[in-house]
Amino acid sequence: MSDRDQRFREFFDAEFRPLRRLGYALTGSWSExxxxxxxxxxxxxxxxxxxxxxxxxxxxxxxxxxxxxRSILRRVMVERKHxxxxxxxxxxxxxxxxxxxxxxxxxxxxxxxxxxxxxYEDLPDDEIARILDCPVGTVKSLxxxxxxxxxxxxxxxxxxxxxELA
Amino acid sequence: MKIEELLSETLKRAATxxxxxxxxxxxxxxxANRRRVVRLVAAGLAAAAAVAVALVLVxxxxxxxxxxxxxxxxxxxDPTNSWRIAISDGxxxxxxxxxxxxxxxxxxxxxxRPPGTTSLAQGHEAxxxxxxxxxxxxxxxAALKKGxxxxxxxxxxxxxxxxxxxxxxxxxxxxxxxxxxxxxxxxYFRIDWPAGPAPSCPGEPCPVPGPRALEVRVLxxxxxxxxxxxxxxxxxxxxxxxxxxxxxxxxxSSSLRERLLAEGFTPLASPEERARVLGEAxxxxxxxxxxxxxxxxxxxxxxxxxxxxxxxKGLGLDGRIVYAVYLxxxxxLIGGPYRPTPEPRGPVLVDHVVFVDALTGKALFSxxx
Numbered sequence: 001m002s003d004r005d006q007r008f009r010e011f012f013d014a015e016f017r018p019l020r021r022l023g024y025a026l027t028g029s030w031s032e033x034x035x036x037x038x039x040x041x042x043x044x045x046x047x048x049x050x051x052x053x054x055x056x057x058x059x060x061x062x063x064x065x066x067x068x069x070r071s072i073l074r075r076v077m078v079e080r081k082h083x084x085x086x087x088x089x090x091x092x093x094x095x096x097x098x099x100x101x102x103x104x105x106x107x108x109x110x111x112x113x114x115x116x117x118x119x120y121e122d123l124p125d126d127e128i129a130r131i132l133d134c135p136v137g138t139v140k141s142l143x144x145x146x147x148x149x150x151x152x153x154x155x156x157x158x159x160x161x162x163x164e165l166a
Numbered sequence: 167m168k169i170e171e172l173l174s175e176t177l178k179r180a181a182t183x184x185x186x187x188x189x190x191x192x193x194x195x196x197x198a199n200r201r202r203v204v205r206l207v208a209a210g211l212a213a214a215a216a217v218a219v220a221l222v223l224v225x226x227x228x229x230x231x232x233x234x235x236x237x238x239x240x241x242x243x244d245p246t247n248s249w250r251i252a253i254s255d256g257x258x259x260x261x262x263x264x265x266x267x268x269x270x271x272x273x274x275x276x277x278x279r280p281p282g283t284t285s286l287a288q289g290h291e292a293x294x295x296x297x298x299x300x301x302x303x304x305x306x307x308a309a310l311k312k313g314x315x316x317x318x319x320x321x322x323x324x325x326x327x328x329x330x331x332x333x334x335x336x337x338x339x340x341x342x343x344x345x346x347x348x349x350x351x352x353x354y355f356r357i358d359w360p361a362g363p364a365p366s367c368p369g370e371p372c373p374v375p376g377p378r379a380l381e382v383r384v385l386x387x388x389x390x391x392x393x394x395x396x397x398x399x400x401x402x403x404x405x406x407x408x409x410x411x412x413x414x415x416x417x418x419s420s421s422l423r424e425r426l427l428a429e430g431f432t433p434l435a436s437p438e439e440r441a442r443v444l445g446e447a448x449x450x451x452x453x454x455x456x457x458x459x460x461x462x463x464x465x466x467x468x469x470x471x472x473x474x475x476x477x478x479k480g481l482g483l484d485g486r487i488v489y490a491v492y493l494x495x496x497x498x499l500i501g502g503p504y505r506p507t508p509e510p511r512g513p514v515l516v517d518h519v520v521f522v523d524a525l526t527g528k529a530l531f532s533x534x535x
């Protein structure tokens with residue numbers, strides 16, 4: 001294995017699971033998350049010689065993943081909007097969590113991606129801006145609008161009751 | 167509990183149910199190898215198709231009216247067709263160079279050299295060979311008016327043999343010298359070049375816009391000269407002006423699209439794609455109702471951005487509102503340097519469309535809408 005491939009293999013081992021979990025937070029499906037992570041890493045590999053020395057090659061892979069998710073979502077938007085939440089999600093997040101999960105699924109893709117990157121990956125705004133390829137101001141706007149729509153969907157009582165996650 | 171905290175907790179809990187990773191690397195290798203094979207097969211099929219077309223066309227050409235005699239032989243396809251494309255939008259030229267040659271730059275001069283050779287940036291060595299290109303701010307005939315060529319090597323360099331071949335290089339006159347000694351050899355081309363884009367030279371005096379000369383040198387050590395000289399001169403003969411216009415690049419909807427991708431260029435939108443996005447998003451001369459930097463307008467394969475200032479040299483777009491259409495789903499655009507400055511508020515009149523190579527940040531073409 002060449003030195004270049006060896007370094008990519010190390011990157012793959014370190015990033016595959018985090019990428020798959022990010023894909024899961026976006027799609028709610030582990031199999032789709034696996035596909036997204038694989039696709040992101042295949043495309044990252046193609047660009048590896050160019051990006052391997054960048055400060056955050058992982059950000060590149062996340063950006064590919066988020067873009068790929070958006071492309072897929074457009075093609076299957078109708079089916080996905082009405083899909084039931086997977087049972088394994090209900091088991092670990094409880095009834096209130098599943099309501100929130102479903103509300104998140106109904107957000108526009110970029111708002112959803114911004115919320116997932118902020119509240120699941122705990123990324124700062126500038127890092128999210130790099131991944132979504134937009135200014136920081138747009139990230140703030142996406143998060144603000146996303147949270148607003150969640151509140152509007154769930155109603156004021158949900159937040160006041162603390163969600164009462166199981 | 168606030169909704170932000172609920173969201174964070176829900177997402178993190180959901181991910182705790184993660185299944186084990188099974189054969190992820192093996193699957194990755196299968197997919198990556200399959201795609202590599204597909205690319206190779208596609209390239210092979212394209213080459214076979216080109217050969218087939220040539221085999222059909224060459225005999226047909228022979229049957230035509232012989233009143234017209236072409237400038238050169240037509241028996242074999244141009245080998246440079248399969249070479250890489252290098253574009254300098256700053257100096258306004260494009261050329262082709264072999265796939266295994268290395269592209270570099272030193273002191274404002276582009277350099278193309280074969281594998282295994284050393285860059286001229288390290289000085290002239292026994293292992294040096296390169297084709298170099300630079301735009302000279304002096305016009306083509308300035309040297310002639312002074313009574314001879316300005317030798318590219320500086321003082322003490324013999325002028326060599328001067329040849330004048332009008333009709334070469336897109337009809338532009340050129341001068342060629344052959345400098346040779348026991349250590350190194352050189353072919354020097356000075357090409358009458360059209361006025362390039364307005365130069366961008368912050369903090370230093372700008373040359374007066376006008377006709378220039380493109381200086382192209384094929385040079386190398388005497389040991390390497392015979393091996394690489396022919397290829398070097400072939401490179402010189404592929405030099406063409408490059409203007410920021412749609413016609414400057416091949417139709418991206420053609421088979422060259424894949425090759426542009428392989429070269430690291432973001433392909434242009436095809437005319438149909440462009441019409442689809444522009445038609446839906448911004449009628450020519452009309453205001454955009456909602457203009458956000460980075461606001462995706464949602465066409466299938468595009469990211470549409472509206473913002474101020476793009477900064478590609480020479481386009482004169484600074485401070486104007488520009489409208490950029492990227493093809494998405496293209497790995498090369500990820501990590502691109504496009505970072506528009508402050509968000510426009512409210513309706514924005516779009517007066518330019520700029521297609522940008524997301525890898526280099528350079529404009530591929532622009533047009534008024």
